[in-house]
Amino acid sequence: MPTSHRASALAFSAVTLIRPDGSRTFDDLDLLVPPGRTGLVGANGSGKSTLLRLAAGDLTPAAGSVRVSGRVGYLPQDLTLDVDQRVDAVLGIGTVRRALRAIEGGSVDQHHFDLVGDRWDVEQRAVAELERLGLAGDDLLDRRLGEVSGGEAVRLSLAALLLERPDVLLLDEPTNNLDRAARLRVHDLVATWPRSLVVVSHDRELLEHVERVGELRPHRTRPIEVRWYGGGWSAHAEQVAAEQAAAEHAVDAARGALRRQRRSVADAEERLAQRRRVAKRNAGNVTKAERDFLTHRAEKSAAGMRAVHAERLDAARERADLAEDALRDDAQIIVDLPETTVHRGQRVLDSDGLVLRTGRQVELTLVGPERVAVVGRNGAGKSTLLHTVAGDVPPGAGSVRAHLPWALLPQRIDVLPGELTVAESVLARSPDADPTLVRTRLARFGFRGTAAEKQVATLSGGERFRATLAALLLADPAPRLLMLDEPTNNLDVAAFDALVGALGAYRGALVVVSHDQAFLDAIGVDRAVDLDG
Structure with a gap:
């Protein structure tokens, strides 16, 4: 059942994105991403990360529009972080923490109360989110990013997003460079996320926790499309295998039909050649007017026959091209050295x-x-x-x-x-x-x-x-x-x-x-x- 714009988490309408070199990543793309937990997969360079950047507002399309249902939280694949920045600043609570410390120390400055607002429990919530992601929160808030590992920095950035309580969470390869324990924390986060989430990942275990998988597929004969598969990674793999078996059968049938049509064209040309030979032998038995009439009729008949066969051959080629376009062209590596x-x-x-x-x-x-x-x-x-x-x-x-x-x-x-x-x-x-x-x-x-x-x-x-x-x-x-x-x-x-x-x-x-x-x-x-x- 198609998803309406109103019922979707993300909606891309006629989106065109042009690269600096003039090539197009997307051309008039229409895409609706349903609410809930969605995984995006596809070949490198197919545009998965670009889709997330468009949804997050990091990129602006040359044409079309992108709509997001609610507030967005976005974790990019390549984080750029200031190593001198404090962890509480990364989490967006540094100013509030200092105001809380001032109030606890006896300050009655209204500015401090305005900074805190209704966020009196912000430190406790931050520690809870850090612990949820496997990070010890007691002394971590006062450290600087240069003192934590790359994997911890990724999880800190994720915790900062969680504190904002986004309606739509966008994650681009969130388990890259994470150790096993940290990966399992992110897997659990995805499995239990209560609102909408779109994750780009090659992590098959993580993708078992989504409700659907969208696969970006470029084609030789038509624009890029997103194919949807219900369930997690295993369900996607089973459906793709069934599709490929059907596609291979369709390719065999289409190629067979193309071969038969080519033979039919060759047979037709041979019949026309035979008629011309017979007509040439009989040319001396008729008048010039009769000969001209027969020649004209034969040429007209031959032209009609060629047109019919050319049309059938073009149709057979088109069916073969469409059938082959459904096949995956996944390059294999053979190392028998x-x-x-x-x-x-x-x-x-x-x-x-x-x-x-x-x-x-x-x-x-x-x-x-x-x-x-x-x-x-x-x-x-x-x-x-x-x-x-x-x-x-x-x-x-x-x-x-x-x-x-x-x-x-x-x-x-x-x-x-x-x-x-x-x-x-x-x-x-x-x-x-x-x-x-x-x-x-x-x-x-x-x-x-x-x-x-x-x-x-x-x-x-x-x-x-x-x-x-x-x-x-x-x-x-x-x-x-x-x-x-x-x-x-x-x-x-x-x-x-x-x-x-x-x-x-x-x-x-x-x-x-x-x-x-x-x-x-x-x-x-x-x-x-x-x-x-």
Whole structure:
């Protein structure tokens, strides 16, 4: 049943958004988001975050309108925070707290009472929201942002929104960079949110708690659309699988019909050619007037027949195009690189009295093609450990040594120069490689044909991830130890699946920092190193 503007949490009417380069993110978009808890998914670059920014008022459409039912609270994906700002200021209660302290100290200044208004319990409410998100609130209010971890800063920003009690809460990848315990707090918040909420996320566990999933899908033959699926992530996945099975059947049928129509055109042309040959043989038995009449009639008949067949062929092509447009074109990554093989019992990595710069003592050894997960709360030193192995960060004491070629995929995947093409980025790390072989291998990372000539700066998030992974794995020497730091952050669903498939075929050893238990389960880790002890 369609949702009316009045009954919707968000309403986008004929919205057009033009990028600085003149291209259009949305063109005449109409979209109604129902009340309740909604998840938004889609490929990187499809416009999910842009939709939230439009709803929050951060962006203004070139045409059309955006309507929100009530007050909005917006948590962006990339927070920009002042490290010198106090936590109570982030929560928006700093001025009220100081006024309360003054009143408690005996002040009768009316200005202080005006500042407090009816918010006498604001500190208690703030502490309650902080504790709800797993943050100790007693002394936290007086600290500065520079004294808290990145994950704590995200939760502080979320607590600030909750204190405002918005009617519509907009969350963009709220569990990125959060440890397991913090993620579960956000999951609980989404599951119990009593008003309207729209969350953009690749976190499948979180998406199980929404009432519906909207998927943004760009198309080759028509504007971007949002397809709605009832239920959480699992229900969405089942419905998509059924749709794809039907779409594949429709494509097979449409392609078969197109082949038959092409054969019909060829048969018709052959019949016309045969008629022309017969007419030529019989030309001497008729007068010129009769010959002209028959020729005119044959040409008219041939033109009509060609028009009919051309119309049928165009219709068959259109049906085939529409059928193929319903198919997902999710690029898969195929990593069957024999030079990355690590044999059973082979030494890969070991440490000797290793103490990280954070002061954390760590014992880390790898033998054979082990897959090790490094887990722990935010700030425990997981990323520091990987960068210490890579030699980017010196240890506080002791040592760690990799015995085989290695590569590190950091959290921020802006390691490739933006001015280079994808192929040039790979060749820069393997200068002696055959360029033809490089392009063949890039096809296995989803960069086929001219896609390998795209500039890195123009790639979407998912494409940039695949390009970075290709540059690391196709380097010379090929890495036989691959270290990944939160690799699923900001990956769309298709890229997540592609990464799982790629690591399933990788023959080397893995060290993976991740808070995403579904991802760790999917790639089959052998054991975990817990930095919380």
